[in-house]
Amino acid sequence: MLQIALWKRMAIVALVLSGLALALPNAFYSRVEGHNDAVRAIETGGVTPELVAQRDAWPGWLPSGLVNLGLDLRGGAHLLAEVRVEDVYANRMDGMWPELRDALRDKRAQVGTIRRQDAPPGELRVRISRPEAMTTAVEAARALARPSVTLTGVGGSDIEVRSLGDTLIVQLSEAEKLATDDRTIQQSLEIVRRRVDEVGTREPTIQRQGADRILIQVPGIGSAEELKALIGTTARLTFNPVVSRTTNPDEAPGAGNVLLPDIEADGTYYILEKAAVVSGEDLTDAQPAFDQNGQPSVTFRFDPAGARKFGQYTVENVGQPFAIVLDDEVISAPVIREPILGGSGQITGNFTVEDSTQLAVLLRAGALPAEMIFLEERTIGPELGADSIAAGQVASIVAFVGVLVFMWASYGLFGLFANIALLINVGMIFGLLSAIGATLTLPGIAGIVLTIGMAVDANVLVFERIREELKSARGPARAIELGYQKALSAILDANITTFITAAILFMLGSGPVRGFAVTLGLGIITSVFTAIFVTRLMIVTWLDRRRPKTISL
Incomplete structure (x- = not known):
């Protein structure tokens, strides 16, 4: 068992190098983050010299996955919203x-x-x-x-x-x-997630709380007001038949109708039929553009069902006006000059470029099915996140140095091997976190600190077993072989039970608890791997080269 085949040695080294390579981008966080942002911007918006320089700041052939920083580390916005089902x-x-x-x-x-x-x-x-x-x-x-x-x-x-x-x-x-309530919450969750993803924020936390509430945490966004502006806008687009036009804001619209203001003409109102011909749910795409006068606008395209309904309506109502309504305001009320059968069109108005871009984002994401009332809002500044990172770094360094000193003082050269394996262990944890795109929070840092303390546990079990075998006057090679054999069951028992606990925390917990469970679970996997394979590979390699007659722990 002590001898390790060449292919196994190569596999162990390859796994270690892969894990460390995946962790490498986190040592150059800002540079790699800028590289990733530039790559996405070039794919969606075209090439500019600034984006090319930002992209080339990190070699494209190297891994570029990062451990996402959570709200408590990066800063951002926290909202608790109630959906009016x-x-x-x-x-x-x-x-x-x-x-x-x-x-x-x-x-x-x-x-x-x-x-x-x-x-x-x-x-x-x-x-x-x-x-x-x-x-x-x-x-x-x-x-x-x-x-x-x-x-x-x-x-x-x-x-x-x-x-x-x-x-x-x-x-x-x-x-x-009851079924509608559940569908409304699920639809709101999905639409909020799509709106947040549209603006490129990283690893938001969007989850249901209770019967009709949604928790939204978005790291890296400027403020809670900015997040509310993105999420709180209903962006409900409808195309409604026009009954009449009036300047009286108190005029009764009649049953089945609604009185809405004209966004472009102050003091002008439209009486519209409540039942829309088509709505934003029939849209398949919306993009910012410019109209024939060079003014910002939004182009849109209907799905086949929406195009058919819209085409049929325009065929039957040539010469009649119809209203384009956005969030209970008439943004345009053109007259149908001819049937519109192509399934696409353009929304014009007093837009800026930013307005048209934002409206296109909201329309692509879809309309919220119901109004959201924000019950709680918090903005966490990046300086608080920096303080949290600094505190986590101090805790990690203290734990790390304490373990290194203890292992060196207790086991000498073998303690040094365990310390090198511990460094590799931490690197592989970050490599796995980067590979799966996990989010690191303060509880996650706590999980890493706990893993540092637990990582040497397996090595301690092995070394103590080796000590006992050496007392039986066995040779170094045989003592090391028996030490690993007899300690293996205890190592697996201890780590499997801890891993089961981490899995239960992940399945039943939420938010910070799941972050802690992820880092703890990954730490258990890497610590067992480094203890059983990496440390043993170093010891066997040293033993093959030095061939000592005796060893001292």
Whole structure:
């Protein structure tokens, strides 16, 4: 067992060199980070001399993965937001109105004329002129119901229909409300993540908290206000039919309609149908551009379903105006001169280049399904992160030096081998963290410090076993071989149980707890590898060259 085959030696050396090579970029953090940013900028925006110089500051053939610094180390913004899931109920009812209207019109001979009424949020109310035919109206509305799809399977109907005098009332069922709440939170999580990723921030923490809250932590961003400006904008784009234009802000729009201001003309308002022809959900792409007058604009493209709906509407409404609405403001209300069948268009307005770029980002990411209310916000400055890094460095250095001195004083030359393996161990931890793109936080640093203390545990077990074998008057080679054989089971038992604990922390924990679990788990893997293979390789190599008659620990 003491002899190590050549291929095994080469494999051990190759693994060590690979781990250290992956860790190398972290020693030149700013330079490599600039290189990575320049590479991404060149891919998306084109080549400039400044970007080329920044890219060439780090050789392209070397690894360029970095350990991402968490919010507590890098600084950044922290937000806790509450999603108003009730807003989605009203949107669902507004979207159902055209379908219900067509169904009741097919029954006009029985139910008479129909008219939508004002209703509480989340309800759709329709008055019919022949109350005696209410049963027919209820059946027509119930025919529009669909099964409610939840995490536990397909449940009952997604709507509840009842009558009150001459008024038909439709609302979401309780099962559908619960399913809608869950979908709304999941959709909000995904859209927030896409918006944050669009601006190139690193390793954000975006996760659900409780029933209707979202925690957002983004390292490296300037302030909480900047993050709110990016996330808090709903960016809901719709194309709505125009009913009329007015200068009276108090004019009643009527049931099924909405009064919205014109963003370009102060004092001008549009009465629009609530039900949109198409919305931002039908977009497949949005890019900043310039219009024919050289002014900033945003070009967009619909998916096939959106292009078909938009094309059909423009065919049927040539000569009529339609409104482009962004976040409850009319940014444009052009007249349809001819059918628009290409599935693409352009949004113009009083945009700056920054405005058009930001709007394109928001439209590509999609509209938030409901309003988000920010309950808690914090900005963590980079100087606090620098203090945290300095404190972590001090703790790591003290632990590191203490372990090195102890091992050298206790085991002499073999302690030196263990110390070299410990240095390699820490390097490989950072190499693995870089390879998987992990985020390092203060608890993560604590995990590394703990690993430093645990890393020599395996070597201590081996060396003590060797000492015992030497007392039995065995030769150095045989004592070392038996020391590794007899210590192996204890090493594996201790580290496997600790690794299981780290895995449980990772699966059940969140945020800082998971960061601690990641570094602890990786540290266990590298410490076992360096103790069983790297240290033994150094000892065997020394033994082959020196061939001592006796050894002293």
